[in-house]
Amino acid sequence: MTTHDSTRKFGCTVVGGGIHGTYLAQRLVEDTPLDSSDVLVVDPHDRLLTSFREKARACGMDTLRSTFVHHIGTESFDLENFAEANDREDELVSTVDYPPRPSLDLFVDHAEYVIEQKNLDSLHCQAAVDAIRERPDTAGLRLETTVGAIDTEHCVLAIGHGGRYRRPDWGVELDGVEHVWGEFDPDASADRTIVVGGGITAAQLACELSDTQSVTLFSRHPLEWEVSEANPPWINWSHIEANLHVHPPGSSDRFDVISDARHTATVPPSLYTALMNRIDDGDLTLTQGTVDSATNEDGSVRLSLDHGLQLLGDRVVLATGFEPVFDHPFVERIADELELTRGYRGMPVLDDGTLAWRCDDGRTVPLYVSGALAVETVGPYAPNVPGARRAGDRIAAAIAQHHRPSGTDTAREQVDGAEVSD
Ligand SMILES: Cc1cc2nc3c(=O)[nH]c(=O)nc-3n(C[C@H](O)[C@H](O)[C@H](O)COP(=O)(O)OP(=O)(O)OC[C@H]3O[C@@H](n4cnc5c(N)ncnc54)[C@H](O)[C@@H]3O)c2cc1C
Numbered sequence: 001m002t003t004h005d006s007t008r009k010f011g012c013t014v015v016g017g018g019i020h021g022t023y024l025a026q027r028l029v030e031d032t033p034l035d036s037s038d039v040l041v042v043d044p045h046d047r048l049l050t051s052f053r054e055k056a057r058a059c060g061m062d063t064l065r066s067t068f069v070h071h072i073g074t075e076s077f078d079l080e081n082f083a084e085a086n087d088r089e090d091e092l093v094s095t096v097d098y099p100p101r102p103s104l105d106l107f108v109d110h111a112e113y114v115i116e117q118k119n120l121d122s123l124h125c126q127a128a129v130d131a132i133r134e135r136p137d138t139a140g141l142r143l144e145t146t147v148g149a150i151d152t153e154h155c156v157l158a159i160g161h162g163g164r165y166r167r168p169d170w171g172v173e174l175d176g177v178e179h180v181w182g183e184f185d186p187d188a189s190a191d192r193t194i195v196v197g198g199g200i201t202a203a204q205l206a207c208e209l210s211d212t213q214s215v216t217l218f219s220r221h222p223l224e225w226e227v228s229e230a231n232p233p234w235i236n237w238s239h240i241e242a243n244l245h246v247h248p249p250g251s252s253d254r255f256d257v258i259s260d261a262r263h264t265a266t267v268p269p270s271l272y273t274a275l276m277n278r279i280d281d282g283d284l285t286l287t288q289g290t291v292d293s294a295t296n297e298d299g300s301v302r303l304s305l306d307h308g309l310q311l312l313g314d315r316v317v318l319a320t321g322f323e324p325v326f327d328h329p330f331v332e333r334i335a336d337e338l339e340l341t342r343g344y345r346g347m348p349v350l351d352d353g354t355l356a357w358r359c360d361d362g363r364t365v366p367l368y369v370s371g372a373l374a375v376e377t378v379g380p381y382a383p384n385v386p387g388a389r390r391a392g393d394r395i396a397a398a399i400a401q402h403h404r405p406s407g408t409d410t411a412r413e414q415v416d417g418a419e420v421s422d
Contacts, residue, residue: 001046001124009151010040012399013143015129016158017043018051019072020371020388022115024156025123026074027392032400036123040152042145044128048115049108051160055181056104059201059319060208064107065228065268067099068092070385072111074392082110096269098227125150132334134365141366154366154399157357161322161372161383162330168196168320170294176301177294177316180205190314194218194303197319199265203275205319210284216311217275218287218303225272226263230380234261237390240379245352250343254376262380287311325372338365347376354398355391366402368395 011034014021021041028039045051049072064070071079083089083106092100102110115121131144132155143150171177178184180201191213195206198219206217233239247253267275278284289305294316296302303311325331326346335342341349341358348369349358355368355377370391372383381387 001121001126009140009153011038011152012154012156013040013042013141013150013152014156014158015042015132015143016160016371017041017045017048017124018158018160018371019049019385020160020391021156021158022048022111022120023072023074023385023388024158024370024392024395025120026114026118027396028399029118030074031392031396033403034399036119039123040125040150041120041123042125042127042129042143042150044126044146046126048120048124049111051163053108056108058180058184058186059205060186061104061201061204063093063101063103063270065101065200066385067095068102069099070389071102071107071114072385073114078114079107079110082106082113093270095227129330130333131337132367133337139366154368154402156368156370156395157334157373158370159325159328159330159373162325162328164323164325164328165318166320166323167318168291170291170303171196171316171318174294174301174316175296176299176314177318179318179320184317192216192300192313194301194311194313194316195319196316197265197321198223199319199321200267200271201321202319203267203271205317206284207271207274207278209317210278215284216287216313217284218289218311220288220290221265222288223272223275223286224266225269226266227268229263229384230261234380235386235390237393240377240390241352244379245377249352249358250341250347250349250376252344255344255347258375258380322372331373334367338367340365340367343376348373350374350377352377353394355394356398368398370395 012028014024025039025041028034029036068079069076079102083092088106091103091106094100127145127147129143129145133142135142140151140153141155165179165182193209193213194216195202196218198221202217206215209215244254244257279286289307291303292306293304301313301316339360341360343349350369351358355374357367357369359365370388374391375382378387378390
């Protein structure tokens with residue numbers, strides 16, 4: 001980890017040290033004239049990737065949904081090579097009609113290997129960014145952080161979903177209602193747990209807990225399976241251009257295309273089968289409906305459902321996802337301060353070529369966006385590992401072009417000429 005020197009200006013500062021921020025930091029060092037002393041990753045956790053590790057462990061995830069070419073390193077087959085070199089090919093789990101997926105342990109160990117091999121911890125500054133302003137005197141931005149101001153020529157926002165967890169109204173005031181990525185302690189003992197949610201996290205958690213206790217999985221909709229987060233062509237930039245960028249930036253049409261394409265709240269087939277087997281064996285119960293009322297009763301939680309059924313648990317664990325990142329207070333603050341353009345439902349309106357966030361008055365601010373916040377331009381895979389790669393292609397090319405002597409071919413042109421295969 002690096003300590004922050006307030007007297008210097010960085011070439012690029014990445015806000016967020018999750019999968020996206022850690023990946024992007026490598027692309028900046030490898031594909032732009034910036035070297036590692038020019039790149040800073042600001043994240044409040046004590047280590048890079050903590051946010052992903054903690055979420056994956058909390059829900060008992062054992063394999064990734066995405067394939068072995070989607071990982072934290074910059075070479076497509078790096079994780080596969082790592083598995084071979086360490087005699088861990090058996091952790092590349094085969095999937096019907098889909099490439100193998102890595103176990104969580106393999107994915108995380110490989111990520112640790114990349115971080116260590118490339119000394120990425122030395123780029124990490126442990127802090128949270130509170131605000132971003134234009135520097136009045138020179139080009140660039142000033143980040144106000146919990147360890148002081150950081151000046152930077154370029155900045156990339158890689159804050160994921162922003163860390164605000166969605167809680168249904170009935171669960172806000174009750175005791176014994178925990179969010180899987182918040183207060184929930186996977187090691188705390190309980191006899192009866194109600195897991196709320198209908199997606200991969202809820203299904204994974206319900207299976208995991210049902211090894212040791214009575215579990216009811218409670219979902220608003222029937223469980224559905226899908227292999228991936230969206231159909232695989234959405235990984236390719238040419239498909240994104242042809243199907244998303246044809247609609248006006250920031251429009252509801254773009255939002256609708258993404259909503260239709262994303263397999264939200266679905267479960268991969270292997271997990272679906274495991275879940276159904278447990279239901280058949282009587283190890284867990286699946287209930288569908290909506291909550292009419294919720295009460296505390298003798299240290300338990302009682303959920304009264306719309307069709308009359310009552311669920312009683314020692315605790316309720318919410319696997320209900322995130323609040324939208326578009327109206328996160330931090331995002332609102334930055335957009336207001338820098339007068340950045342927002343589209344339908346507050347989506348950042350980005351330059352489709354560079355992922356720079358556009359300004360209302362047409363001026364250019366060197367602020368780029370990756371992850372869930374960039375969905376309007378990167379498409380349905382934007383929040384996922386493949387989305388980091390697509391964002392990295394554009395952002396690294398844009399920053400490289402900025403540093404390139406005029407008259408030479410741009411990295412952007414090279415990216416545009418190459419069809420993406422991972
Ligand atoms: C359990 C689980 C399994 C998943 N499995 C897959 C999978 O198999 N394949 C796939 O493609 N995707 C998967 N995903 C989805 C996605 O890849 C992950 O959510 C991924 O972690 C997103 O990375 P990120 O860097 O955008 O966000 P995060 O991992 O959330 O990282 C964002 C970071 O930004 C930091 N941050 C936020 N605000 C600030 C601020 N103001 N200042 C400084 N730092 C800030 C946060 O502290 C955090 O560390 C999974 C997600 C989860 C939760």
